Amino acid sequence: MTPPPNFLRDIALYYTSRRDVQPKFDTLAFVLPNKRSAMFLKKHVRDCLKEPTMMPRFMTMRTFISLNSPYPEANEREQLFILYDAYLEALHAKGRRESAREFDNFIFWGDMMLSDFNDIDCAMANAADLFKNLKNVKEIQADYLDADQKEVIRRIWGESRLTSRADEFWLHLDDETESSLGAKFVYLWEILGDVYSGFQRELERRKLATAGSQTRAAVRRFKELSPLDISGDTHYVFIGFNDLNTAETLIFDRLKDLGIASFFWDTAPLELAGYLSGSPGARPLRRLAELARHFPMPQDFVIRQRSTPPQIEVIGVPSNVGQAKAMGDSLEKLMAENAIDSSNPLSTAVVMPDAGLLMPALFSIPESIEAINISLGLPYRSTTFASLLRAIISMQLRARTIHGSTHFYFEDVNAVLTHPHIQLIAPEGAQKLTELIASERLYNLSASRILETVPELKAVFTAVRDLENAGAVGAYLTEMLDWLMAAIDGISGGTNRFETMAIDFFKKEIEALTALIESHGVQMSERTFLHLFERMFSSRALTVNGTPLRGMQVLGVLETRCLDFDNVAILSMNEKIFPRKQYTKTMIPNNLRLGFGLPDFDSLEWTYAYCFYRLMARAERVTLFYDTRSEALGGGEISRYISQMRYLMPKLDISVRNLLPGAVPDDSRTITVCKNATVLSKLDQLKAGGPLRLSASALKTYKKCPLQFYLQYVRRMRGSDELVDYISASDYGTMVHNTIQSLYEPYRDSLVNADILSHLLSPENKTIERTARQQMVSMCYPAYAADDTIPLPAEGELGCEIISAIVRADLIAERDCYCRPDFTFIDNELKIDRPAWRIDNELAVNFYMSIDRVDRIDGTKLRFIDFKTGSESTSAKLAELFDGAKHEKDGIFQLLTYCEAYAAMVDSAPDITPMLHPMRALAQKPEITPIVLDGLPLETYKQVSEAFRPMLHAMIKEIFDPEVPFTQCADSKRCKFCPFLTLCGRVVPEF
Missing domain, CATH: 3.40.50.300 (P-loop containing nucleotide triphosphate hydrolases)
Incomplete structure (x- = not known):
């Protein structure tokens, strides 16, 4: 057969x-x-x-x-350093050595030069003539952004940003005589020829070569061969x-x-295109046809083709990772049809234009497929080690010196602490340091403080004091990787071969990079080594072990050349991904590339097109997957290759279908927690004699969302409360409140008159400003506590001014409204938690309250003040106070709750005047007005107690009612900032 x-x-x-x-x-x-x-x-x-x-x-x-x-080929790292030497030499010959760009700025352009120099050699072009012509090109762009990218930059930054990077690089040129940007580039093209010549000379001196110069040398060698030199071996x-x-x-x-x-030559794609469309071949395949004619195959060799075209199915998936899942389902179907031999699926290939989908694809391949071979390397940037190194490098690069010691930024420290490898190695230490950052609000942490807290992470958090010293930076990274390897081996017992291989790769890269920097004498800036290291490993891939000649093949596009498969699945069939919009970057315009025989912008795309059509021609069954989402990379646009087959090759058997997105959670469903025996026992802890307490904040949470109340106050779960790198509105509120408290503290149990407040408000008196700074330093900048003469960072200085202005507005309003002969300041933050609050004969609860300030007026009358920096309203209808959607009324609810609880728990005799200080409004107009409830000014709580008390008691009793479950709030818009949103799974509409 x-x-x-x-x-x-x-x-x-x-x-x-x-x-x-x-x-x-x-x-x-x-x-x-x-x-x-x-x-x-x-x-x-x-x-x-x-x-x-x-x-x-x-x-x-x-x-x-x-x-x-x-000569052997120099590795990529060494080529870049040799090129930089040639660049400096060319500038020196022009008398401009002192104006050379630093190595950091050269790397981006150096990569482009190396690529262009290789193309020049492979094209056997005369470099001097090419660069001479390049000098005369009138229009030269140096930003190398595509049209879409340029439009984004223009829209966000304006036109000037488009050339800023290039302008910065070419500053060594003569601005006085050649001021225009175009003239600067013409001068650079002039030295590119010198750079090329110097680069080749230095390679020759070192007995090294590039891929391009090797190819040029090979041409010379074969050209010199004569028939007499042929031995026949x-x-x-x-x-x-x-x-x-x-x-x-x-x-x-x-x-x-x-x-x-x-x-x-595999002319199968030519046969596919020509037979089905009646054309001599698609444009990307014409080059193959020319080569097959000029270099014919042996006359007695017959290239065989499949007698029937492949069955092609195109599947649109509204998800990037979802493509991998759909691919797994497709393989399962083929196995069920006996089209795949699960014990040796060598005739099946999964082709991946986007290496970023490698891991999802591997996890989606059915477990019944016994052998898999991966020729597509796992990008190092996708490994967990790469993400850890990026986090550590970022931390070191953003470190700053404060009072003579190195400090790390808290976000960088948290990024390292939350990394899976650090969590695996030192979970308790990482948690301890994370809690320290949150509890003390540490925006910048000294290296010494970190090492005191978590000495087991010394290898990571040791400060690199001299980032310009390649040896010091290299030693730090090497020691850190040695520690990491030892720690992982200690946990796994040395069984993690992948981790060992990855760490070994990074170590070799560091050692090689250190040696190159030192041997070439590159002048390093403080960021050179770490930036270069990041660049070096970001483009590399980790080889994954497999069974090359036995298992299912997982391949990149170029790896499919010459290989035949019965079953082919290709992911990421989106325009701009396959084919990509741009494959190479170059400094040489396309017209010159064509004129000198260099590969043009279409050359590499033609190779990808050949690979695609070859797979189609050789396969029996093909499944193509693409992402249909308009916001995805590629904009949901199907690859042109699919469109070409559908409309130019009509005889192909192509079916197209789109998978529907996964079911969206029905927002009408409600999570309900019934009060079973376990829940009721936990609720009992809030009753008299139990260890837990209710509070006004707890009651506000309950009326907003009973489920959140259950999670937070019954189950004692904590939502996410991350430290942010700016002074939040909550921070400002706390500091304003604390500043006013500190100013009043000397007058506890004393009469306060207008003269006292006027003295504090005097322009010559800086007590308010000093107190505001103390609060700012205490909360946000503890490192500045030792010396109050050192200016705070700009945000801190501005924050102090804002706090001082708000406090002054409040004191002006208090002086004009409160200062009467009988105004006595009683207490700040009056805390009351005993005795239990009896709601009725069957229910008494533990309740805690902290009243911002308590004053005595008119001898026995009390005033409860609550400072609010949010958008609090000072007027409401009584029913609105129990509506969870009316959060702007919460300030009034809280004050009235305090009044009722005080009367029940402490003393019911005195009249209490509840007063809200809305600080935002006071900053605009320093005037205090009474709370207005149901259209009437509230002079004393007793005016509304008879109506408010039963409504409040009913809500508290409902919390303990076994028949009333804890449910989600009805309005999902309230859930946007809920700390339990991810746990709850609520779909929140966009506002």
């Missing part, structure tokens, strides 16, 4: 069946696009051989070029290429002329 068509297997059969024919089998050297295809061809050759024999050689094009070049077989640069074309042509090369 003839096996189905398979490109590599057919080539293997061709050569193994004619081993006695020239060229001899053991002289063959198969050259393929990548290691994966070389490995598969080697497997097919072995499978075809029936007896022991000398195997031919298998190599990639890069290996072939390297073997025919005199090597015959090259080039397989599966779709496009060649100029140098590769020259090599192929010379080897063809010498008769020591054969060529095999």
Whole structure:
């Protein structure tokens, strides 16, 4: 039985069946696009051989070029440093060495230069002529942003931001004689030729090369070969290429002329496009057709194609990760149809244009598939180690010196503490430090304070005092990684091979980077090493172990070249992802690239298009997934490849369907907690004799949302209360309140008259300002407590002025409204929690209240004052006080609750005047007005006690009523800022 068509297997059969024919089998050297295809061809050759024999050689094009070049390729890191040396040398020759950009600023442009220099060499272009022409180009843009990105920058920052980065880089140019930005660039193009020449000279001196210079050297070597030099011991077989640069074309042509090369082209995508559409081939495939004509395959080799086109299904999924889940379901379906052999699914491939979906895809592959091989490297930036290193590097970069000691910013410290690896290694220490930050409101933490609190994390929180010293920075990172490896090994017993491999990679990168910086004598700024390290590892990928020749293949797009699969699933089939909008960045305009034979902007996209159509032509079943969301990367737009197949290849069997989004939680459902025996026993703890207490805040929470009350006050759960990096409205309220308290404290149990307040308000008297600063320092800037002459940060200084202004407005209003002969200040923050508050004969509850201020007026009459910095109303209807949606009435509810509780728990005799101080309103107009309830000014609580008391008691009794469950609030808009929102799962509408 003839096996189905398979490109590599057919080539293997061709050569193994004619081993006695020239060229001899053991002289063959198969050259393929990548290691994966070389490995598969080697497997097919072995499978075809029936007896022991000398195997031919298998190599990639890069290996072939390297073997025919005199010098090895320098690694990416070293190339960048050598290029920087050449850049400095070129500037020095122009007399501008002192104006050179720092290495940090050079990295971005250096990458682009290296890429362009490689393209120049691979195109065998004359660099001097190219740069001479480049100098004369009239329009040169240096921002390298695409049109969409430019529009965003214009909209947010304005036109000037578009060239700011380039302008900053080229400041070494002569602004006096060539002031325009375009003129500056023309000058730079002039030195690029010198940079290129100096770069090549330095590589030659070090006996190193780039990929491009190796290719140029290989062309020279083969050009110098004559027929007399051919010994017949090597015959090259080039397989599966779709496009060649100029140098590769020259090599192929010379080897063809010498008769020591054969060529095999997979023309399946040409057949697919030409047969189905009647056209000679899609534009991206024309280059392949030209190569197949110029370098023909052996005449006796017949390339076999599938007799029927593939079944193609296009599935739209309204989620990025959801594509991976849908892919898993598709594989399950194929297994059920016996289209996949779960024990050896080698004929199935999952192709991933976006490596970011690798982990979701791996978790979605059915467990019944026994073997998986991953040729797509896991990006280091996606590993947990990379995120930890980014957090640590950010912490060190943003560290600052305060009073001679290094301090870390609290957000950076929290990012490190909450990282999974730190949580695994030192959970108790991390929790201890997190609580310290929150409890003491530490915005900046000294390294010494951290080490005192969590000495076990010394390796992480040791301050790097000299960030300009490569050795010091490298030593810190190396010691930290050694500690991390030892800690993880200690926990896992040394079984975490992946973690060990990742840490070992990072260590080698650090050691290599340190050596390069020191050997090249690069002048470092305080950020150079850490920035360069981040850049170096961010573009690398971690090799994942697998079963290369047995399992299901998880591949990147380029890794699919030459490989045939019966079943293919491709994720991320969105425009701008596959194909990507831009594959390479370059400093050379497209017209010059075309004129000098450099690959143009379409070249790499053509290779991706070839890979895609080749997969379509070779597969039996194809499933394509794309993200339908308009806000997703790609804007929900389907890939042009799918559109081309649907409209230009109408005979293809393509079905399209969209998966509906997962069910949205029904917001009409209500979470209800019934008061069973367990809940009632916890409620009993709030009753007289129990350990817990009610408060006005608890009652406000209950009327807003009974479920939140249950979680917070019955179950004693804590919501998220994160420290923020700014002075919040709550902070301002606390500091305003504390400042007024401090100013009144000397007059406790004393008469307060207008003269006292006028003295405090005197412009010459700075008591208010000093007190406001003390509160600011205590709450937000404790590091400044030792010296009150040091200015606070700008936000702190401005905050002090705001607090002082609000306090002055309040004191002016109090002087004009309260200062009567019998005004006596009694207490600040009067706290009362005993005896129990008896609601009726069957219910007595523990209740705690803290009244902001208590004054005595008219001999026995009391005044309860509550300071509010929010949007509190001083007027309401009585019924509104028990409406959870009327949160602006909560201040009045709280004061009246205090009045009722005081009368019940302490003394019912005195009249009590409740007064609200809405600080925002007072800052605008320093005038205190009484509370207005049901249209009448409230002079004393007794005016409304008979109406308020039964409503309050009814609400408290409802809390303990076994028949009334704790339910969610009816209006979901109230849930937006609820600390239990994620736990509750409520869908909150946008406002």
